[in-house]
Amino acid sequence: MTDTLRLGIAGLGMGAGRVIPEIAELPFITLTAGADVREHARLQFRDEFKAEVYASVEEMCGSPNVDAVYVATPHELHAQHAIAALSCKKHVIVEKPMALSIDECEAMNAAAEANGMVLLCGHTHSFDPPVRRMAEIVRSGELGGPLMINSSFYKNFIYRPFSDHDVAMSRGVVLNQGPHQVDVVRLLGGGMVRSVRASAVAGDPSRGEPPDRPAEGNYVCYLQFEDGLAASLVFGGYAYFDTAELVWGIGEGGLIVDPQAFVRSHCFFEEIGRGPDRRQRMERLLESWRYGGEHVGEWFQAGATIESGGKRHQPFFGLTIVTCERGELRQSPDGVYVYTAEGRREVPIAAGAHGREAEMRELYEAVVNQRKAFHDGRWGEATLEVCLAMLESTAQRREIYMSHQVPAAA
8 A cells, every 4th residue: 555545534522532643653544634613622733743724624625635534523413524525525434323313324325426435434343353253254154154143241331421412412322332233243144134122221320310321321132134143232331340351351442451440430420520510510521631632631541441551452342242053153362262062262363453443444445445345334324223223112112124224245
């Protein structure tokens, strides 16, 4: 790869504060522009990267020095800003959730297709090397056909230091964490979900009135694929039990998690306090942690899951087990365990690209080398359809049938 993709960042907020350091080190990406309503964030981005800065995403999209736009603005603006970029003939990678409705997804895909641009839906754990390797083993048929998939994750999402607005807009864990889990299971199961039956619950113990975090923090979901394959998804986000206990203490980033992190998550919210000033106190803290803030980078020290140093293993999004006709699969610390009648064997996996690096590589390959993107807008729309169906199924207490599904790449 010799060409460099010139990237503009739409939204220099909390997400950008975590994304930018990862992207900036990639040799095939050059950060050439940034857009944000906050002047001090724009000035820092300009000084750090000698880049163009804009007060609006739409202005940035008109720059001739931008090939692609990374949309990291609030969830409710994803569609607006992606369409603005695509309409200016810029390729787009959009953070999850892709959008907040199927209509928005349809409009985003229409803009990409009309302008001949790549639309990539990023930041899900289906990019992780062990997940991709498990999918390859399933598709190879060496274990026979898949029979069922079970995926569960218990973490501290609801008590992570996000704003109440962000938590509410993502319907808690459903639209923020759900895309990770749904993407993983859809990849393993072939993509074509037939129906969804789910229960998503707001279980905040109501330390305040109204509750501190009035959004869905747990869900149980049953998926049936078109070929009859069944999958169960469980997510708990209230910072009590940590699934890392079941997977050698390894967290999402591949490092050993701090066993006291969940306790600190609860302590953080106790320290923030209650009453009418709680949201203002939270917002002041968040502003200091956003890109350009005086304490940027300290977000993970304030209630987020802390991962220690030491050896980096493969990333883990909870525990996922695939049952096939002649065996079962799950991740090992550094690869995949394959269980058959002959016993257990390990398929080691080299430390490969995951997270934002994997997303950027897929975008680069699609734009520069014209390789079809797997996590394109149609795949992202299908994943969001499942997540939205969780909410619809909960409200209506019935099975919801899908109509926007696409198959996983062979």
